[in-house]
Amino acid sequence: MYETPPQYPPVLPYATPSPARRRVLPLALLPLVLFGLLFFGGSYAASPEPDVEVQAGFAFAEVDGRDVVLAPYSRHGARGMFQLLTQDLFQVRLAATDPATGDVLWDTQLSDQLIWEASVLAAGQRHAYLATDSGLVIVALADGAVVAEGSEVPGLGDAFAAVRTAYAYDPESRHVMAMNAGGEVLAIALDEVMAVPVDPATAAAWSGRLSVQRGPGAPTSATGVEAALNAGTERIALRQAPNGTPGSVLVRVTADGREIPVGHTAFHGARLVVDGVTAVAAATGHVLVEHQRSVNDPGVALSLVSLATGQVTATLAVDARVDRALVGPDGVTALAAGEVLAAARGDGRVVPLGVGLADFFGSHR
Structure with missing residues (x-):
């Protein structure tokens, strides 16, 4: 007996795009993608940080x-x-x-x-x-x-x-x-x-302590030539270097007024970084000195000096004088100097803290 073959729906010519048509759309977008990469990526690479x-x-x-x-x-x-x-x-x-x-x-x-x-x-x-x-x-x-x-x-x-x-x-x-x-x-x-x-x-x-009138903020003093060492009676001070050497050296001033040298490094244009009347970093056995980078370079640098040895344990170049320094609960000192926020740590390092950094999309990290 003859059986009727099964019937299938006709294949429509437009049901599946041709291979050639599949490639048309991506190829058309390629110039736009390249332009976007060059426009946005190139501008990012060529632009300085804010x-x-x-x-x-x-x-x-x-x-x-x-x-x-x-x-x-x-x-x-x-x-x-x-x-x-x-x-x-x-x-x-x-x-x-x-x-x-x-x-x-x-x-x-x-x-x-x-x-x-x-x-x-x-x-x-x-x-x-x-x-x-x-x-x-x-x-x-x-x-x-x-x-x-x-x-x-x-x-x-x-x-x-x-x-x-x-x-x-x-x-x-x-x-x-x-x-x-x-x-x-x-x-x-x-x-x-x-x-x-x-x-x-x-x-x-x-x-009398609050005001709704605009005015300058309270002045802050972040540096000095002499400061207390913790709560003790000793002080740390900067004195003219001996024997006609240019610059200033650190001395430890005892309770009876004796001055004991702290190392032999001479700093030019030097000031002690302080928190109130106390030398910052003293709790960790250091003092922080703001000074010129060299006798011929008026740029600012910060040097951390060990009170025990007198050695400079770290130096960080900054773009401005210290605006403020604050000692944290664990003895770490945070300080602001122009565009730099830095920390003087108990391990003898002075490191910048990365505030203001942003990725390509402007997300801060």
């Missing part, structure tokens, strides 16, 4: 059990067309950096204004508080996210003062103090975000 300036208002805080430096800094410019199209040209950012390892835990943008400053007032377990040119800013220590700022701070609202001098920290009561635009004094408990009015006595005490 200008970075570390601001003096940095402070230590604890994040995940690590003592870190919270450092505000300005970043002006963009590297390459991709960053120019996607990033703010002017930025002020806050970086959390571990001075012991150099790791940047997080880096967050605070402002897109050309001239804008921030100072870290205090840090608790969860929050850090900054006095800025736009008012108070509260950030989360875990990731740097802005929790509240300006008029968003509960209790301040629209009466907030957009000036750094309206905010300060009271270490005795562990409160951030604030003055609003009406002259009222309020306080925020450490790790809280709500500003509440204070009692009349506290208001009277802080009314």
Whole structure:
């Protein structure tokens, strides 16, 4: 018996694109891809790094059990067309950096204004508080996210003062103090975000210390020619090098006034780096000296000197004089000098900390 062969649907000529058609689209996109690589990649390779300036208002805080430096800094410019199209040209950012390892835990943008400053007032377990040119800013220590700022701070609202001098920290009561635009004094408990009015006595005490008028920040002195060594009675000082040698040498001044040489290195244009009245790095058995790079080179360098041996254990060239130096809980010293944030460590090294570095896409690391 004859069986009818099975029927199949006809093969349509347009069901599957021809091999030639498959190649048309990628070939058409190839010039665009090459142009994008040359345009964005070439501009990135040819562009210099943006200008970075570390601001003096940095402070230590604890994040995940690590003592870190919270450092505000300005970043002006963009590297390459991709960053120019996607990033703010002017930025002020806050970086959390571990001075012991150099790791940047997080880096967050605070402002897109050309001239804008921030100072870290205090840090608790969860929050850090900054006095800025736009008012108070509260950030989360875990990731740097802005929790509240300006008029968003509960209790301040629209009466907030957009000036750094309206905010300060009271270490005795562990409160951030604030003055609003009406002259009222309020306080925020450490790790809280709500500003509440204070009692009349506290208001009277802080009314003369806070101001809603713009003015220069408090002057800081990061260097000197003589400084204390820890809490002892001995001091470290710079004296004219003997025998007509140009420069200054280090001497240790005892309680009875005797001067004992600390090494024989002569530093030109030298100053001791200090935190208040104490020589930084003294807790780790060192002193830090800011000086000219050589008698013929007025550029600035920082040298760490061992108090025990008088030997220079490390030297770091920087682009400016030291703006501020601060000793951390473990004795590590953080310092700001122009575009450099550096750490003087107990192992005798002075190393720059990598704030302001960004990849091709502008992501900070």
